[in-house]
Amino acid sequence: MGFSKGFNVSPVGRAGGLSLWWDDSMEVHVMFSSKNVIDAIVRDCDSNLWVRVTGIYGTAYRGKKAEFWGWMNDHFSSTNTHWLCGGGDFNKFIWDHEKVGRAEVLYNRPRFLEDFMNHTNLLGLDFNGPPFTWRGMRNGSLVEERLDRGLVNNQWLSLWPNSTAIHGVVLGFDHCPIIIKTELEGRRDWGNLLDCVNPGITEDMNLTLMASVSLEEIKIAAFQMGGFKAPGPDGFQGIFY
Template sequence: MKHLAWNCRGLGNPRTVRELHLLVKEKSPDIIFLSETKCRRERIEKIRDKLKYACSFSVDSRGRSGGLAFLWKEGVEADLDSYSQSHISLLINASNSSLKRTLTGFYGQPIKGKRNESWDQLRLIHSRIQTPWLCMGDFNEIMYQDEQFGFGTRPFKQMEEFRLALVDCGLMDTSFIGSIFTWCNKREGLDLTKSRLDRALINEDWANLFDINQTHVLPGQCSDHNPLLIQSVNSEVVPKRRLFRYEVAWSNREGCKELIKEVWRQRILERTKLKDTRARLEGCREKLQAWSKEAFRT
């Protein structure tokens, strides 16, 4: 199953809606979570129909801020579990299993002084969870200092409180492919700041349910946040793809070694070294495939 999570920074802009439409056309996610929609239910439903999705549930914005929405395809059985101004939780009924799953779209408090309210909310959601759980969205916080680049540093206590909340909730990061940073202030020079504010988190039951849980950080244009594509699949249902082989001649081309080093330096949080290595190799495969097409274009 594929999930798309995106802080779109407002769906009143036609360019943003077009970008969302292109994302859906290219990635075909089963379920979409949007935060900071800055609109009301009627607007969400029009966009849902334009995207040809069957169902939706939304939380209206307050004035020109906030707003959350879930959209899902026909064939996905989903029931509303709980919601607030900062989250929506759905109970998903898998078609090939009697086991239900909880899917939460989350939006962390943008105001630093109220950030602990978000972690209390997350703990409250966790207290209801008795199923495999995927929690995705914009948490407005980083876990470690190397998840931020640019001016200023995050107070240790601020990051520690986020980490403690995740420990209390039994949540862990999925592996990811792409940039470690998911938000950028789009400034230049010394004013440039980038952070990893958006992520997908799973509990142990969800990790045991799927062989592969991977987050792809996608490029974005209209928002200052990157969309996330979260894939949860089992090996037997992974679509067949062309066998990838590393060519020795590539090492003589400029950029190949640097690309591999960049992937290997990325923080990938897996429960075992084997899964960590597999995630890094998968990242190298995808990067090298794209690089080789450009490097050897005739």
């Protein structure tokens, strides 16, 4: 693959195993590792900027998830360092539409990944490619889920605002590869062309659109929502409130 250096965490039996690889143009220091995590700081040898890169393999065992995610929240916190957490196999999906198949989606399921993201101030990257990153058979039926994703903090986005997760093609494995790209490809130079386009939004209209949403507007929207519509992130329908 062209990488001359690496760091490995051996699998437990036939499961797990983590690897981090890099070439001579990068300097990497692994700060912590376990069967679920490789946490490192990385810099280009031509730069003085250090960034944090954390690879995560979330436990797949339901009985161990609370312990694992409790440890994650104890070990990691928000940081001012530019941080990429993933693309990793978190073994958790966030939204209901990120899972399809006969297996039931529980509305009252624990929100371990969301809680971790809130605790660490990490944001999910947009993605290109198939909507699901894992597929497997459960009780004789195909189930697909988005278990892999890239998470970054605002400091990372301040330098690489176009960062995107690319969902690759599944080849000989039940997960698709995740590639994190920091720049857009095929960017166009519009020059002065946009100066010829008359804006359709006035300054006054823009100020109205950019204004903060008031509590009264939130209240009106909430009370206009049907009581039996789709549940919110907490799993409850509007009639509950």
